[in-house]
Amino acid sequence: xxxxxxxxxxxxxxxxxxxxxxxxxxxxxxxxxxxxxxxxxxxxxxxxxxxxxxxxxxxxxxxxxxxxxxxxxxxxxxxxxxxxxxxxxxxxxxxxxxxxxxxxxxxxxxxxxxxxxxxxxxxxxxxxxxxxxxxxxxxxxxxxxxxxxxxxxxxxxxxxxxxxxxxxxxxxxxxxxxxxxxxxxxxxxxxxxxxxxxxxxxxxxxxxxxxxxxxxxxxxxxxxxxxxxxxxxxxxxxxxxxxxxxxxxxxxxxxxxxxxxxxxxxxxxxxxxxxxxxxxxxxxxxxxxxxxxxxxxxxxxxxxxxxxxxxxxxxxxxxxxxxxxxxxxxxxxxxxxxxxxxxxxxxxxxxxxxxxxxxxxxxxxxxxxxxxxxxxxxxxxxxxxxxxxxxxxxxxxxxxxxxxxxxxxxxxxxxxxxxxxxxxxxxxxxxxxxxxxxxxxxxxxxxxxxxxxxxxxxxxxxxxxxxxxxxxxxxxxxxxxxxxxxxxxxxxxxxxxxxxxxxxxxxxxxxxxxxxxxxxxxxxxxxxxxxxxxxxxxxxxxxxxxxxxxxxxxxxxxxx
Amino acid sequence: xxxxxxxxxxxxxxxxxxxxxxxxxxxxxxxxxxxxxxxxxxxxxxxxxxxxxxxxxxxxxxxxxxxxxxxxxxxxxxxxxxxxxxxxxxxxxxxxxxxxxxxxxxxxxxxxxxxxxxxxxxxxxxxxxxxxxxxxxxxxxxxxxxxxxxxxxxxxxxxxxxxxxxxxxxxxxxxxxxxxxxxxxxxxxxxxxxxxxxxxxxxxxxxxxxxxxxxxxxxxxxxxxxxxxxxxxxxxxxxxxxxxxxxxxxxxxxxxxxxxxxxxxxxxxxxxxxxxxxxxxxxxxxxxxxxxxxxxxxxxxxxxxxxxxxxxxxxx
Numbered sequence: 001x002x003x004x005x006x007x008x009x010x011x012x013x014x015x016x017x018x019x020x021x022x023x024x025x026x027x028x029x030x031x032x033x034x035x036x037x038x039x040x041x042x043x044x045x046x047x048x049x050x051x052x053x054x055x056x057x058x059x060x061x062x063x064x065x066x067x068x069x070x071x072x073x074x075x076x077x078x079x080x081x082x083x084x085x086x087x088x089x090x091x092x093x094x095x096x097x098x099x100x101x102x103x104x105x106x107x108x109x110x111x112x113x114x115x116x117x118x119x120x121x122x123x124x125x126x127x128x129x130x131x132x133x134x135x136x137x138x139x140x141x142x143x144x145x146x147x148x149x150x151x152x153x154x155x156x157x158x159x160x161x162x163x164x165x166x167x168x169x170x171x172x173x174x175x176x177x178x179x180x181x182x183x184x185x186x187x188x189x190x191x192x193x194x195x196x197x198x199x200x201x202x203x204x205x206x207x208x209x210x211x212x213x214x215x216x217x218x219x220x221x222x223x224x225x226x227x228x229x230x231x232x233x234x235x236x237x238x239x240x241x242x243x244x245x246x247x248x249x250x251x252x253x254x255x256x257x258x259x260x261x262x263x264x265x266x267x268x269x270x271x272x273x274x275x276x277x278x279x280x281x282x283x284x285x286x287x288x289x290x291x292x293x294x295x296x297x298x299x300x301x302x303x304x305x306x307x308x309x310x311x312x313x314x315x316x317x318x319x320x321x322x323x324x325x326x327x328x329x330x331x332x333x334x335x336x337x338x339x340x341x342x343x344x345x346x347x348x349x350x351x352x353x354x355x356x357x358x359x360x361x362x363x364x365x366x367x368x369x370x371x372x373x374x375x376x377x378x379x380x381x382x383x384x385x386x387x388x389x390x391x392x393x394x395x396x397x398x399x400x401x402x403x404x405x406x407x408x409x410x411x412x413x414x415x416x417x418x419x420x421x422x423x424x425x426x427x428x429x430x431x432x433x434x435x436x437x438x439x440x441x442x443x444x445x446x447x448x449x450x451x452x453x454x455x456x457x458x459x460x461x462x463x464x465x466x467x468x469x470x471x472x473x474x475x476x477x478x479x480x481x482x483x484x485x486x487x488x489x490x491x492x493x494x495x496x497x498x499x500x501x502x503x504x505x506x507x508x509x510x511x512x513x514x515x516x517x518x519x520x521x522x523x524x525x526x527x528x529x530x531x532x533x534x535x536x537x538x539x540x541x542x543x544x545x546x547x548x549x550x551x552x553x554x555x556x557x558x559x560x
Numbered sequence: 561x562x563x564x565x566x567x568x569x570x571x572x573x574x575x576x577x578x579x580x581x582x583x584x585x586x587x588x589x590x591x592x593x594x595x596x597x598x599x600x601x602x603x604x605x606x607x608x609x610x611x612x613x614x615x616x617x618x619x620x621x622x623x624x625x626x627x628x629x630x631x632x633x634x635x636x637x638x639x640x641x642x643x644x645x646x647x648x649x650x651x652x653x654x655x656x657x658x659x660x661x662x663x664x665x666x667x668x669x670x671x672x673x674x675x676x677x678x679x680x681x682x683x684x685x686x687x688x689x690x691x692x693x694x695x696x697x698x699x700x701x702x703x704x705x706x707x708x709x710x711x712x713x714x715x716x717x718x719x720x721x722x723x724x725x726x727x728x729x730x731x732x733x734x735x736x737x738x739x740x741x742x743x744x745x746x747x748x749x750x751x752x753x754x755x756x757x758x759x760x761x762x763x764x765x766x767x768x769x770x771x772x773x774x775x776x777x778x779x780x781x782x783x784x785x786x787x788x789x790x791x792x793x794x795x796x797x798x799x800x801x802x803x804x805x806x807x808x809x810x811x812x813x814x815x816x817x818x819x820x821x822x823x824x825x826x827x828x829x830x831x832x833x834x835x836x837x838x839x840x841x842x843x844x845x846x847x848x849x850x851x852x853x854x855x856x857x858x859x860x861x862x863x864x865x866x867x868x869x870x871x872x873x874x875x876x
Contacts, residue, residue, distance in 0.1 A: 047697040063871055
């Protein structure tokens with residue numbers, strides 16, 4: 001295997017703009033100022049506004065999960081579950097244990113699906129040169145694959161991949177690989193041809209495997225994307241109690257975990273070992289994790305979650321603080337909205353005020369959420385760090401082993417590579433726990449068949465849903481009126497935390513901070529920018545902060 | 561290991577064989593598409609032929625959307641999405657999966673829309689029309705202008721999902737961004753896209769429409785632009801719980817003995833009787849569908865369903 005631990009650099013100075021930034025959900029533009037081959041300052045710009053929160057005003061609270069789920073079809077289900085929790089928080093009564101078991105199982109499969117699809121379909125092409133795979137030796141590739149994992153791959157498999165790949169390349173119709181940054185060789189791509197071959201084969205295999213993982217979500221949740229089985233009070237899928245459905249789910253889950261264990265993690269480690277320079281940049285300092293997978297009866301209690309919640313400031317792993325939901329406020333000083341100070345989500349005001357794409361002051365449809373005035377990163381890295389720092393037994397030894405095998409210090413986690421690695425580890429940690437949850441669920445349904453309570457929509461109530469989505473800490477904030485209709489609904493979303501513009505103190509968001517110091521070897525093909533931005537797994541449709549609205553009316557929606 | 565990277569030339573079925581998809585499996589899929597199209601099982605051979613000839617260029621645009629339709633397309637099975645994008649069509653632009661970004665991506669798009677062979681355009685998402693389209697930009701251009709440039713050049717336009725068909729969720733009252741479906745947004749340009757409605761649509765309906773076009777099958781549309789082969793009957797018509805409806809057996813709430821027994825969900829809001837789609841016949845993810853999971857149909861393939869079908873858990 002090749003070792004290249006210093007990043008190739010250019011002496012380029014000047015602007016680099018990536019728009020559209022592809023292989024993400026939604027519409028994102030990144031503008032970077034490069035100085036002598038390294039990014040000095042960066043701006044993340046959300047370029048689509050949809051206005052879902054104002055659309056929610058006046059509607060029945062029980063409809064909110066259906067609406068908010070359409071914020072994003074990639075992390076589908078996250079928003080639906082978060083809204084359901086917000087409505088249940090406002091109702092303030094318990095839900096049946098089975099509802100929590102079933103919801104957890106579906107959420108766990110979402111993590112496996114989302115992280116695996118992100119790694120292979122959205123991120124892998126930042127590291128894997130598909131065309132260079134043609135140069136790989138199939139015998140060596142099989143030896144490598146079998147040495148890094150529990151697979152038993154024959155050279156013939158890779159020969160077939162190459163034969164087909166060659167025919168595909170020769171056809172001249174490159175389809176989704178048209179104009180890829182790796183075409184014609186790129187100095188920042190440096191996997192061996194054999195690893196490129198393994199990566200290409202697994203990229204294609206993952207496209208098929210994800211169909212099964214999504215199917216597991218549909219077994220209990222009706223369909224994927226956009227599940228349809230939640231109701232404030234529980235779940236509707238009585239089918240989920242049958243042995244046939246549980247067996248179907250279990251078989252699909254086991255296939256998914258086997259792929260994570262035997263493909264995703266070994267491939268991730270092989271890429272990490274060859275791109276250690278990505279562990280030298282792209283880090284941030286402050287982290288926020290909501291924890292996840294509540295015990296039955298504890299769905300709204302952030303302290304009763306299997307993965308721990310918490311805050312880490314200034315990279316101090318020795319001092320994890322409790323998360324306090326009252327410390328969230330959102331500012332709009334650099335966003336295309338009116339407003340003069342940061343506001344807590346329950347009080348949020350949002351009045352769109354688009355200026356122009358060229359405006360240097362206001363430059364994004366994302367608002368700028370801050371925790372106690374501090375810009376924080378959320379997502380798998382934050383969750384893994386918070387669990388690691390609290391010595392969670394399922395997390396700590398695993399992280400230590402990975403660091404040891406890569407010969408890296410814990411400080412290497414604060415990086416582009418650390419973020420990508422943490423996502424894989426989160427998938428593995430959750431995947432290994434699912435079997436236990438299935439057993440607990442089966443034990444419970446032996447004597448308890450209830451899956452839902454009948455509740456009315458709450459009048460004049462407030463509620464918050466806190467959820468760890470695959471992209472990090474997600475919160476929905478709802479206020480209802482005297483007629484039990486939605487008066488105000490706010491979504492504070494992981495990608496808004498990670499990819500927001502600067503705040504009123506000119507402090508950049510996590511991704512803007514992470515981009516500073518990211519090298520650019522070829523300004524016409526800035527793959528390093530993609531690596532750092534993709535390491536956050538941006539979801540911009542989620543992040544574009546949509547109107548709340550106690551005050552604003554449609555007639556105020558004028559472009560200035 | 562099954563891998564699908566192919567030539568896109570004349571040996572389609574052999575390529576599928578090599579990917580571990582037997583002719584039997586493949587024809588089974590084609591048969592499912594044929595049945596969904598209302599053509600009868602014998603038409604499977606025609607479907608197979610349409611899916612294995614030289615790959616037509618396809619450009620897939622994202623406007624105001626959630627990417628759920630792209631995700632639905634990725635859930636295709638037998639053939640899987642890799643077979644579709646690498647063997648069946650030449651997917652020259654699709655922001656969710658394409659390798660290129662930024663200027664390189666924009667160049668790929670220009671190249672595809674100027675291809676001498678022509679191209680098929682699929683659009684996922686609504687067009688934000690208010691205030692000169694300033695609520696949606698890609699590459700410094702408004703979504704409205706991008707589609708205005710591309711749609712008239714396409715051999716065929718397919719509106720993928722209810723947003724592209726009728727405006728979808730962002731067009732729900734009070735429609736803050738003036739979002740519209742593409743047929744309405746570009747009526748002045750004479751755009752007549754096929755509407756594959758649903759939130760998201762079943763991938764079989766998306767692929768089925770493509771197949772019908774490639775195979776020169778006449779695609780009869782209803783008055784809302786949807787192919788009758790997929791949207792010719794209501795959800796209620798083929799619902800497995802319809803006998804309960806006929807017998808007057810309704811679940812009064814979700815936590816009830818009647819709900820547990822799988823009785824009709826009309827009284828908890830089911831919109832199946834007024835929703836045209838083939839969900840109960842084709843299922844989602846090869847295994848389930850909303851009513852199967854005890855959840856009432858929300859009418860997601862109908863125009864303005866976010867306004868006219870809500871509250872979702874009530875009828876009348």
